[in-house]
């Protein structure tokens with residue numbers, strides 16, 4: 001009987017596939033890393049065919065490992081790095097350019113022009129976003145302008161465009177389906193989050209033909225079947241969801257006022273604000289959490305560009321250790337940072353500052369500063385950036401968070417989680433299943449195919465691994481946090 005779900009988790013650095021059974025057990029996992037391409041400083045690309053190749057290989061491997069037949073899989077749920085965008089030839093499937101990755105700053109000058117043209121309010125009102133190179137719209141414009149003859153081909157309907165969910169679905173369906181969902185569409189800066197459709201005015205401003213964009217369907221939805229040659233038999237694709245919204249669903253943040261924070265390459269905090277979009281006055285994004293049937297749930301999001309990546313930087317560039325987990329031991333050698341703050345603005349700063357030109361800063365170094373202090377400051381930077389976001393969220397939503405659910409690679413770090421609880425003054429809850437992103441995609445696909453009956457059944461499956469309770473005095477918290485604010489002030493490009 002088809003009572004398993006295959007989740008495809010296409011992330012920034014790897015393509016993963018996990019099979020879940022109806023009791024949320026991950027019965028098999030496979031993962032393939034792929035190349036990060038840096039054509040120039042601040043410019044990040046991926047090879048779309050490598051993304052597809054690694055994702056397909058991981059899916060085929062996990063099926064083989066599980067010993068299940070394709071007919072045991074009720075559906076596939078796709079979850080993906082968001083904003084990263086591809087344009088490809090409709091006939092051959094060949095990409096016309098590398099994918100421009102969400103982290104890429106290549107279009108920051110286009111964004112500066114849009115801001116100078118006074119479009120900030122219009123963009124926020126329609127899309128819930130802040131004008132920034134992070135989002136797909138200016139990346140699409142950049143590719144259309146850069147590749148010779150591409151505009152004419154786009155106008156003639158010879159090419160297709162899409163975020164990674166769409167590109168994977170198109171390939172999985174053998175070139176039949178060109179579809180996205182609102183959690184991905186809303187990250188393009190071309191999608192109106194109120195009408196739930198591509199916005200003609202924004203398409204005109206960015207000079208993007210509507211014909212190249214995909215159809216938009218709900219997040220949990222049977223979009224169609226995979227090409228039968230890929231897995232031996234066709235399997236329905238039954239969910240597509242941006243990875244951060246996927247993690248929010250996987251963490252069962254179904255109630256208005258619940259939030260999760262994912263500590264991966266970057267750090268993304270999403271607060272469920274219910275059926276109405278809440279406008280931010282403090283540098284957060286208003287974004288679609290998911291669409292089930294015709295019911296849309298919104299959230300406020302704080303997107304932090306560099307979180308776990310600061311640990312990778314200490315590992316790869318500074319060569320402090322060889323494995324990310326070793327930071328725990330090194331950081332524990334110092335009882336505190338000795339007054340050092342590290343602001344990892346390696347690609348500018350995202351929420352709530354949105355400063356494209358800021359660059360990383362270390363403050364408070366003395367003759368006694370050593371590697372342990374720096375390691376500790378790097379870990380603490382994730383917690384301080386999260387505190388900046390939570391302050392903005394409380395102010396925008398009027399919601400006082402009771403607890404924060406956490407997931408992602410760096411949340412395995414107990415020292416970081418305790419410091420996070422301390423600096424927020426809010427309890428931090430780590431679940432037993434840390435694969436929240438893939439689990440969210442599985443839940444959404446399972447809802448569309450009957451593996452899970454309803455959201456109440458899903459919510460009852462969430463189980464706590466460890467709770468971190470704040471233990472720092474308010475005085476100490478205020479003193480440490482004001483030191484961070486001063487370090488950020490020195491980092492911002494205008495100062």
Ligand SMILES: Nc1ncnc2c1ncn2[C@@H]1O[C@H](COP(=O)(O)OP(=O)(O)O)[C@@H](O)[C@H]1O
Pocket residue numbers: 011012013014263264265266307308309310311312324325326327328408409410411412413
């Ligand atoms: N014990 C640890 N302490 C701090 N950071 C860690 C630890 N283990 C892994 N990380 C960081 O977590 C990140 C990986 O998390 P993951 O959720 O897999 O990220 P992504 O999905 O963005 O690729 C890496 O940036 C890594 O440096």
Ligand SMILES: O=P(O)(O)OC[C@H](O)CO
Pocket residue numbers: 010011012013080081082083102242243244264265266
């Ligand atoms: O692939 P991740 O986990 O780093 O997530 C990337 C985000 O979706 C970017 O918005």
